[in-house]
Amino acid sequence: MKIIVCLCRVPDTATRIVIGASQTTIETQGVQYIINPFDEFALEEAIRLKEKIPGSTVMVLTVGKEDAQKDLKTALAKGADEAIIIKADGPLDSLAIARLLADTITAAGGADAVWCGKQSVEDDAAAVGPMLAAMLDIPCVTRLIGFEGDAAGFTATREVEGGRESAKGSFPCVFTADKGLNKPRQAGLKEIMAAGKKPLRTQAGSAQPGSNVLQMVLPADRAAGRIVGEGVAAVAPVVDLLRNEAKVI
Amino acid sequence: MNHGILVWLEVRDGVFRKASIEALAAARSLATTLGGDVIGAVTGSGVSDLAATAGTFGADRVLVMDQGFLAKPTIEGHGRALAQLSTHSNASVIIAAGTLNGRDVAAYAAARLGAGYIADCTALRHEGARLLATRPVFAGKAITTVTTTTSISVVTVRPKSYDAMPPSPGKTVSVETVSPAFDAALARAVAEAIVGNATGTLDVSEADVVVSGGRGLGSPEGFKPLEELAAVLGGAVGASRAVVDAGWRDHAAQIGQTGKTVAPSLYIACGISGAIQHLAGMRTSRVIVAINRDPEAPIFKVATYGIVGDVTDVVPALTKAFRSALASR
Numbered sequence A: 001m002k003i004i005v006c007l008c009r010v011p012d013t014a015t016r017i018v019i020g021a022s023q024t025t026i027e028t029q030g031v032q033y034i035i036n037p038f039d040e041f042a043l044e045e046a047i048r049l050k051e052k053i054p055g056s057t058v059m060v061l062t063v064g065k066e067d068a069q070k071d072l073k074t075a076l077a078k079g080a081d082e083a084i085i086i087k088a089d090g091p092l093d094s095l096a097i098a099r100l101l102a103d104t105i106t107a108a109g110g111a112d113a114v115w116c117g118k119q120s121v122e123d124d125a126a127a128v129g130p131m132l133a134a135m136l137d138i139p140c141v142t143r144l145i146g147f148e149g150d151a152a153g154f155t156a157t158r159e160v161e162g163g164r165e166s167a168k169g170s171f172p173c174v175f176t177a178d179k180g181l182n183k184p185r186q187a188g189l190k191e192i193m194a195a196g197k198k199p200l201r202t203q204a205g206s207a208q209p210g211s212n213v214l215q216m217v218l219p220a221d222r223a224a225g226r227i228v229g230e231g232v233a234a235v236a237p238v239v240d241l242l243r244n245e246a247k248v249i
Numbered sequence B: 001m002n003h004g005i006l007v008w009l010e011v012r013d014g015v016f017r018k019a020s021i022e023a024l025a026a027a028r029s030l031a032t033t034l035g036g037d038v039i040g041a042v043t044g045s046g047v048s049d050l051a052a053t054a055g056t057f058g059a060d061r062v063l064v065m066d067q068g069f070l071a072k073p074t075i076e077g078h079g080r081a082l083a084q085l086s087t088h089s090n091a092s093v094i095i096a097a098g099t100l101n102g103r104d105v106a107a108y109a110a111a112r113l114g115a116g117y118i119a120d121c122t123a124l125r126h127e128g129a130r131l132l133a134t135r136p137v138f139a140g141k142a143i144t145t146v147t148t149t150t151s152i153s154v155v156t157v158r159p160k161s162y163d164a165m166p167p168s169p170g171k172t173v174s175v176e177t178v179s180p181a182f183d184a185a186l187a188r189a190v191a192e193a194i195v196g197n198a199t200g201t202l203d204v205s206e207a208d209v210v211v212s213g214g215r216g217l218g219s220p221e222g223f224k225p226l227e228e229l230a231a232v233l234g235g236a237v238g239a240s241r242a243v244v245d246a247g248w249r250d251h252a253a254q255i256g257q258t259g260k261t262v263a264p265s266l267y268i269a270c271g272i273s274g275a276i277q278h279l280a281g282m283r284t285s286r287v288i289v290a291i292n293r294d295p296e297a298p299i300f301k302v303a304t305y306g307i308v309g310d311v312t313d314v315v316p317a318l319t320k321a322f323r324s325a326l327a328s329r
Helices: A037-052 A066-078 A094-107 A128-136 A189-195 A231-244 B018-034 B075-089 B100-113 B220-233 B241-245 B276-282 B311-327
Strands: A002-007 A009-011 A033-035 A057-063 A082-087 A113-117 A140-150 A153-160 A163-169 A173-177 A200-204 A211-217 A226-230 B005-008 B038-044 B061-066 B093-097 B116-121 B123-127 B130-137 B142-148 B153-157 B174-177 B191-196 B209-213 B236-239 B266-270 B287-292 B305-308
Touching: A002 A037, A002 A066, A009 A066, A033 A037, A033 A066, A037 A057, A037 A066, A037 A113, A037 A140, A037 A173, A057 A066, A057 A094, A066 A082, A066 A189, A066 A200, A082 A094, A094 A128, A094 B100, A094 B116, A113 A128, A128 A140, A128 A173, A128 B075, A128 B100, A140 A163, A140 B075, A140 B100, A153 B100, A211 B116, A226 A231, A231 B287, A231 B305, A231 B311, B005 B018, B005 B075, B005 B100, B018 B038, B018 B093, B018 B100, B018 B123, B018 B153, B038 B075, B061 B075, B075 B093, B075 B100, B093 B100, B100 B116, B100 B153, B116 B130, B116 B142, B130 B153, B209 B220, B220 B236, B220 B266, B220 B311, B236 B241, B266 B311, B287 B311
Parallel strands: A002 A057, A002 A113, A057 A082, A082 A200, A113 A173, A140 A173, A226 B305, B005 B038, B005 B093, B038 B061, B061 B174, B093 B153, B116 B153, B209 B236, B209 B266, B266 B287, B287 B305
Antiparallel strands: A009 A033, A140 A153, A153 A163, A163 B191, A211 B142, B123 B130, B130 B142
């Protein structure tokens, strides 16, 4: 089985956002980048699927720059077989990123399973997975919190508002991973050493975005609140404020 | 030139979802100055009668694709149907509610149409023919203004961003039935079944009151008083990343950048210090009450009302006080 995982790099979730000089992106100076947390679950599930079905391969794709090498090497150390950085100029949106990934997957002869995180914790659009499915003309199941697959097909569990859904299907399919799907492994020293020999290349790509950011600002500060008091003594005044000042109860 | 605004009206349990009716209101408000019809798009199985009621909620006319293979909420089936109805209507703007399903279907349709897509918008306006959307990024740590560069724009509107219009019961509008011009086989490839609510409780993203707990509760059992408080207020129980990672609560309850973004009327943070990724997920709540032992905890910077104290004492006292306050109303 040919398995593809799409990874992206995002600012660590502990990052305090500062708006960049362009006023359309964040200031990246001093920001620590990590693999998008949801993509970690996608990678783990892809490697588990490979381990379950003999003869499977995992190829990792990222749209980005050379600085993604470190994260791709981590993915190779965890069990991926091959990695590609797709380098494209200019600001990219979900549509352009999905197009770049779809073109690369098609050029690689297609895939049986494509894994993505449910969304990046940067753009929060949650669009690349469904867009990839549309471009590759294969089904898509999103936000998985459970997955069982073998050569014959899969059963997946996904979260919907206030409930869960189960989905059954066969490959090929695009999957997006949510938190709770699995516990990603750590690569050992031996695997990290061996990953240096696995193929990792950079190729150029181009795609037209369908949208662009005109402005980025910080959200307005909340009106200053106040500490009403200490311990149980503060309970009655707070309930009174909620009722008579804030009028929420 | 604007040829209309198409709104995908998501059907769940035989009715339009509330967020879809809000999306109709967003379209209506845009159409006031942009011009063109507001066209409802209904996809599903046995939905024709329901489709005819879309006028009640603000649609000028309705397109419906009523097919057995659309009974399940598959992305492929409804995504293709929406793309076809969009082309059929010639609409310039396609709007769907930013529900989980709506966002999947809209993104899929946008890719089919080669259209620029803006997800999870909190406000829509236009400058001439150009659509401008406001959307939070980084779970709300920053706010962007985004436009599309394609002739068709697809957007999803975050639930609760627009108020539904007062319904005009009995308002009849024209309904046009469209047959699928695509192969339905793909839409049948994935069979989905709702297996019910994981916890039997209200989802944090839909609750009007959220009582949330963090590591300060000390143990999984520490959530019991929070459940009692939430029950009195008719709310849902949320959790910080730390306690979800520790296995104390289900990840479905997690609030923050790798969990859910919530904006209830009342958010009560119990024993939550206020990590930056947590604050991102709840800072737009209307009123925030924080209870924490540490007066320097960052949560107090966003709290409307703070109580410095031990959650194990304060929360049960709050439950009691709310119970009698609500009884005397």
